[in-house]
Amino acid sequence: MLTTRRAFLISASAAACSLAATRRAEAEKTPDPGGPDLDVRDLDLPGDRALGRRMTLAIPRGLDATRSPAPLLVLLHGLGETGDERMGAYAWLERYGLATAYARLARPPVARTSKRLDFTDAHLRVVNDELARAPFRGFVIACPYTPNVNKAKNPRAALDGYARWIAEVVVPRARREAHVAADVARAALDGCSLGGFVALEVFSRRPDVFGAIGVVQTAIGAHRAPGYADRIASILTSHGARGVHVETSAADPFRAANEALSAELGKRKVPHDAIVLPGPHDQPWLREVGTLEMLRWHDRRFRGLSPSKT
Incomplete structure (x- = not known):
């Protein structure tokens, strides 16, 4: 029994050392994933292996x-x-x-970082004018692994x-x-693409946890827009006002579905903000303008400011 217990402790210690070594190697690969403004913590959580930990x-x-x-x-x-x-936990970073x-x-001022015109001159002027009037304050951001449900x-x-895992x-x-x-x-x-679909589903199940739901190029079919709009309208009736944001782009293959969601929300008189930006459905678009606009919308909502007029 003592030998077995000793072997177990040695094995557990070795596993912990191995995990620590792996995390050190990952940190060396991305020495400062948070840049100059964000302190990033990599956290292990209790949960189901198939869903996220x-x-x-x-x-x-x-x-x-x-x-x-x-x-x-x-x-x-x-x-x-x-x-x-x-990879999932670090995707946004x-x-x-x-x-x-x-x-x-x-x-600020925000400047274009890409040769593509995903960020137009007119859009930049609006963003920088708004930042000059109401500087970005920021907030804490949790980026959990998202499974392919x-x-x-x-x-x-x-x-x-x-x-349940997200909420609890x-x-x-x-x-x-x-x-x-x-x-x-x-x-x-909020969520992007598949994450937008999952965010809608999580919000539908746990509206008691979140005061706002946003989607960026959400990967749903247009035929599902009425159902999601019904759910969100019902949540507002039963739980009170919630912020709603729909963001897509001109060449997003899910643009029609995102616009349909906005249209269905409008039919149900659900207050929401919707924006269609130039650009495709890819990570360079997110890095140039998609993520920035998403963060800016949440910052303004947290502060009770009106949405951007872009």
Whole structure:
């Protein structure tokens, strides 16, 4: 028995050392994924292996615990990063331009970083005028791994479990790790592509946790827009006002579905903001303008400001 126990402890210790070595190697690969403004924590969480057990938490550097608690935004990533928990947890930071978009907003004027015209001159002028009037304040951002629920044997049950994990594990852990507000109005959920679809499903199941729902190029069919609009309208009736944001682009293959969602929300008189930007459905678009506009919308909503007029 003692030998078995000793062997178990040695094995557990070796596994912990191996995990620490792996994390050190990953940190060396991306020495400062948060850029100049965000302190990034790589967190292991309890959960189902098939649904997710890892997230990154981006906390604004210099966040003052003596001041009012910061808002919290939970971001879900797309299909391309569902095959690996580490890749998914870092998708927004390493692939979607989260840290650089945050830094550009924190240090205006915002400038174009790509030769593509995803960010037009007129749009830049509006963004910089608004930042001059109301500077970006920022917030804590949780980026949990997002599974490809469509591959699950029972996708509905997988979504039930994932929504429960987000509401009962991810959000409470973010609040323990950082000086994050506890009220629903100062928590928001957003997602890109597949993550937009999953965000809609999570919000539909746990509207008690989030004061806003956003989607960026959400990967749904146009035929599903009425159903999601019905759900959101019902949530507003039963839970009170919620912010709603729909963001897409001119060459997004899901543009028609995103526009249909906005149109259906309008038919139900659901207050929401919708924007169609130039550009395709790809990561360079996110890094140039998509992620920045998403962050800017949430920052303005958290502060009670009117949406951008772009």
